[in-house]
Structure formats: C-alpha cells, structure tokens
Amino acid sequence: LLDASHLWKVYGEGDARVEALRDVCLSVEAGEFVAIMGPSGSGKSTLMNLLGCLDKPTRGTYRVEGEDVSRLSATDLAHRRNRTLGFVFQAFNLLPRTSALANVQLPMLYAGVPSKELERRARAALERVGLGDRLSHLPSELSGGQQQRVAIARAIVNRPKVILADEPTGNLDSKTSAQILELFQQLRDEGLTILYVTHEPDVAEYASRLVVVKDGRIAQDGPQTPK
Amino acid sequence: LLDASHLWKVYGEGDARVEALRDVCLSVEAGEFVAIMGPSGSGKSTLMNLLGCLDKPTRGTYRVEGEDVSRLSATDLAHRRNRTLGFVFQAFNLLPRTSALANVQLPMLYAGVPSKELERRARAALERVGLGDRLSHLPSELSGGQQQRVAIARAIVNRPKVILADEPTGNLDSKTSAQILELFQQLRDEGLTILYVTHEPDVAEYASRLVVVKDGRIAQDGPQTPK
Numbered sequence: 422l423l424d425a426s427h428l429w430k431v432y433g434e435g436d437a438r439v440e441a442l443r444d445v446c447l448s449v450e451a452g453e454f455v456a457i458m459g460p461s462g463s464g465k466s467t468l469m470n471l472l473g474c475l476d477k478p479t480r481g482t483y484r485v486e487g488e489d490v491s492r493l494s495a496t497d498l499a500h501r502r503n504r505t506l507g508f509v510f511q512a513f514n515l516l517p518r519t520s521a522l523a524n525v526q527l528p529m530l531y532a533g534v535p536s537k538e539l540e541r542r543a544r545a546a547l548e549r550v551g552l553g554d555r556l557s558h559l560p561s562e563l564s565g566g567q568q569q570r571v572a573i574a575r576a577i578v579n580r581p582k583v584i585l586a587d588e589p590t591g592n593l594d595s596k597t598s599a600q601i602l603e604l605f606q607q608l609r610d611e612g613l614t615i616l617y618v619t620h621e622p623d624v625a626e627y628a629s630r631l632v633v634v635k636d637g638r639i640a641q642d643g644p645q646t647p648k
Numbered sequence: 649l650l651d652a653s654h655l656w657k658v659y660g661e662g663d664a665r666v667e668a669l670r671d672v673c674l675s676v677e678a679g680e681f682v683a684i685m686g687p688s689g690s691g692k693s694t695l696m697n698l699l700g701c702l703d704k705p706t707r708g709t710y711r712v713e714g715e716d717v718s719r720l721s722a723t724d725l726a727h728r729r730n731r732t733l734g735f736v737f738q739a740f741n742l743l744p745r746t747s748a749l750a751n752v753q754l755p756m757l758y759a760g761v762p763s764k765e766l767e768r769r770a771r772a773a774l775e776r777v778g779l780g781d782r783l784s785h786l787p788s789e790l791s792g793g794q795q796q797r798v799a800i801a802r803a804i805v806n807r808p809k810v811i812l813a814d815e816p817t818g819n820l821d822s823k824t825s826a827q828i829l830e831l832f833q834q835l836r837d838e839g840l841t842i843l844y845v846t847h848e849p850d851v852a853e854y855a856s857r858l859v860v861v862k863d864g865r866i867a868q869d870g871p872q873t874p875k
C-alpha cells in the first residue's frame with residue numbers, strides 16, 4: 422500500500438545543512454497498525470509528511486498503491502491525498518475562524534460529497550471523538566485536547582484508506598487517549614491502515630508493529646503483540 | 649505567593665454557556681513544585697491562564713505577592729507578568745517569522761535588559777534545553793518537541809519567580825522529558841516556584857504536590873513524595 426524506498430530529506434546547506442531523514446526504507450501493507458517512536462528531532466514528522474504526500478523527498482522513491490507520487494501533477498497529488506490519506510498534524514492545523522463542525526467538513530467538500538451528507542457525517546465523526554457538545558465552538562474556544570480531537574475527526578470523516586497521525590494523543594489524558602486508541606483499533610478492524618507517532622510507550626502498545634526512528638534513520642522495525 | 653480565591657470562569661450564555669472553572673481556590677507558596685492533572689477539557693489551561701494573569705476570572709479574587717491583580721491597569725499588569733511569571737503555552741505561541749534565539753530574547757527586551765546581555769542569556773537558555781545547535785532556525789524549521797523547548801527557554805530566560813508550564817513535555821520523548829523535568833527541579837532548587845500541567849502520571853511524579861482538576865473544580869489537592 423505504502424512503499425518508501427531509500428528516502429532522504431535534507432534541509433539547508435553548508436553549516437545549516439540538516440539531514441532530517443537518511444536512507445529510509447519503509448513498506449506498509451493494507452490493514453497494518455504501526456506505531457512510530459523516537460527522540461525529539463529524530464525525523465518522525467518529516468517521515469510522516471513524506472508518507473502523507475505533504476512534502477517531497479530530496480532523494481528516493483515513494484509509491485502509494487503502486488503509483489510513484491513524484492510523477493503526479495500537483496492536482497493529481499492533491500486528489501490522491503484527499504481520497505487515500507487522512508492526516509492528523511502534530512500542531513492540529515485547524516482553520517481558526519471556522520467552527521469544529523465546519524473544520525471537519527473540509528475534506529468532504531474537496532471530495533465532492535453531496536451537501537446533505539456533509540453535516541451528518543461531520544457530526545458523527547465529532548461524536549465518535551466525544552465532542553458532540555462542541556460542534557459550533559471555534560478552535561480558540563476549545564481546550565488543547567479538544568482541538569486535537571477535532572483534527573482526528575477531520576482525518577477520519579472521509580473514510581480514507583490510511584490514517585497518518587502525528588502524536589494524536591499528545592494533549593489527552595489517559596482515559597481520553599484510550600478512547601482514541603480504541604477508535605483507531607475499530608477503524609483498523611473496519612479495514613483502515615493506521616500509522617501513528619507517539620512518544621509514550623503505553624500508547625505504542627496498541628499497535629501490532631513498532632518502528633523506531635533515531636537521527637533520521639530507522640533504528641528498529643518489527644512486529645509486536647498489541648494490547 | 650499566588651492566591652486564588654473562589655475563581656469562576658464562564659464563557660457564553662444560554663445553551664452556549666460553559667462553566668470552565670467553578671469556585672476554584674488554590675494557594676501556592678514560594679518554592680513549591682506543583683503538578684496539575686485532569687481530563688481533557690476539565691479547565692487546566694483556563695486555570696493556568698488566570699494564574700498567569702493572561703485572562704481575568706468571571707468571579708473571585710486572585711492575588712500575586714499579595715496584590716489583587718484585578719486592580720492593576722493593563723500596563724501594570726503586563727509589568728507584573730513580565731517580571732514575576734514565565735509562561736509555557738500548550739500551543740507554544742512562538743513568533744513564526746523569528747528565529748529561536750530572537751524568540752527567547754523577547755521577555756528580556758520588555759524587561760529592559762542591556763543589549764549586550766540579550767544574546768548571551770538567550771543562547772544559555774537554549775543550551776539548557778538542548779537546542780544550542782538550532783539558534784537561527786525559525787519555528788517552521790523545528791520539530792514539535794524543539795518548538796516546545798524554545799517556549800520553555802523563553803519562559804525561564806528572565807529568571808521569573810514563577811514558571812507556569814501548560815503541558816511542557818507533551819511533545820517530548822521520555823529522555824528529553826526527563827531532561828526538562830530535571831531542569832525544572834534545578835530551577836526549583838535555585839528558588840523558583842513551578843506549576844506544570846501534565847496528563848502523564850510519570851511526569852507528575854517529579855512534583856511535591858498534586859492538584860487534580862475535574863469539570864472545572866479542584867477534585868484533589870495534596871502533597872506527594874517526589875521522584
């Protein structure tokens with residue numbers, strides 16, 4: 422499903438050169454549930470941005486469903502992203518002047534979902550993350566963990582094939598974290614593929630495969646018995 | 649040092665009314681090391697914003713060093729905040745077009761620190777949080793955990809009496825978290841008072857007092873043996 426081959430991501434030159442990713446190879450099949458861990462600054466978000474087609478590698482090839490994404494036009498890439506991938510950003514990236522409900526509808530507008538479906542599905546996604554009573558709030562009127570959950574609802578509402586979540590429980594207490602991880606498990610049982618970055622071992626335990634990133638490289642990659 | 653008496657914070661009216669804080673009383677002495685935990689949306693950031701003089705309560709009185717802050721003019725309140733309190737925001741709130749080094753210098757500019765001191769002290773604060781090699785990076789060129797650490801460096805650089813940190817380790821791996829918490833312990837040994845919000849029990853263990861917030865109220869408040 423996702424096939425990253427010898428990816429490099431380099432920023433800057435000379436003294437300012439940062440090799441954020443070095444020769445990264447990662448292959449993910451449909452239905453997998455993968456946790457990605459590693460120190461701060463090790464390259465996890467950079468990797469997620471490449472896997473999510475939000476950025477291009479400096480070197481290497483990345484295929485989604487067999488298609489080399491570097492060959493796609495910007496428009497085709499945006500289409501591919503919209504129908505296949507749901508992304509939860511480390512900093513949420515919600516539209517600030519837009520309610521929770523409207524924020525969650527955005528991916529569906531782009532996908533051409535019929536207008537009478539938009540509100541119903543956005544509401545259902547927000548209820549799944551426990552925010553049924555915060556639909557009209559703006560991001561500035563929501564707590565950090567509530568904003569995080571709006572970002573999660575937005576990532577799942579289009580039923581993408583793959584969810585890429587960068588620290589999805591970073592701002593959540595343990596009870597709400599467990600609810601979100603159980604939601605991810607249900608989605609995986611419904612056929613979605615899930616990759617999530619976390620720095621908490623308790624959270625990584627829900628996955629059936631663990632990838633550890635260190636200094637821009639994959640230091641470890643193997644199966645584990647999920648919780 | 650900090651004395652919050654019967655604080656309420658209410659947003660909205662009618663159906664949209666949210667009682668974010670209800671009748672909260674909290675008293676903190678100089679030199680304390682307090683962890684604040686509680687579910688997502690329970691009122692922790694709202695409480696921190698009131699304690700940090702970034703917002704006013706709907707009802708109740710809040711005194712800093714014996715002075716009722718609701719009596720201060722906006723200018724005096726800003727001065728009081730700048731010299732007494734250092735704040736680490738849940739969303740970091742760094743200036744996006746400004747380097748890490750310049751972001752950390754901001755509180756000192758406001759305090760009138762001599763210009764030849766500015767760069768030296770900002771650099772020292774960034775080295776203390778492990779970012780000595782990222783001084784000229786913009787926030788968008790830093791990882792989530794690196795941005796978080798710039799926000800921490802900015803909060804400590806003016807040697808405030810109190811540090812209020814809202815989820816300071818939320819984006820940090822366990823090794824970097826431990827470094828930041830040890831830094832907080834050192835600062836407490838140097839005479840600072842530290843309050844921090846966390847949702848991770850391992851992180852709360854460093855404090856000598858635990859406050860638990862639930863549904864806008866203080867559900868629990870007592871001493872604990874720190875790690």
Ligand SMILES: Nc1ncnc2c1ncn2[C@@H]1O[C@H](COP(=O)(O)OP(=O)(O)OP(=O)(O)O)[C@@H](O)[C@H]1O
Pocket residue numbers: 432433439440441459460461462463464465466467468511782785788789790791792793794819820821
């Ligand atoms: N635009 C950029 N220019 C220069 N360096 C960058 C840029 N973006 C990221 N970096 C650097 O690349 C490295 C990897 O960043 P990345 O955001 O992938 O880390 P991360 O593993 O997600 O960290 P965290 O756990 O703190 O979120 C970091 O050291 C960062 O400073």
Ligand SMILES: Nc1ncnc2c1ncn2[C@@H]1O[C@H](COP(=O)(O)OP(=O)(O)OP(=O)(O)O)[C@@H](O)[C@H]1O
Pocket residue numbers: 555558561562563564565566567592593594659660666667668686687688689690691692693694695738
């Ligand atoms: N401007 C606002 N208008 C209406 N409701 C608000 C506003 N700001 C915050 N709230 C609500 O107040 C409650 C408390 O928010 P707060 O940010 O203090 O929670 P928190 O404990 O910090 O949560 P988290 O752990 O998720 O960061 C939340 O339910 C939130 O929806």
Ligand SMILES: [Mg+2]
Pocket residue numbers: 465466467511587791792793
């Ligand atoms: Mg990251």
Ligand SMILES: [Mg+2]
Pocket residue numbers: 564565566692693694738814
């Ligand atoms: Mg909060």
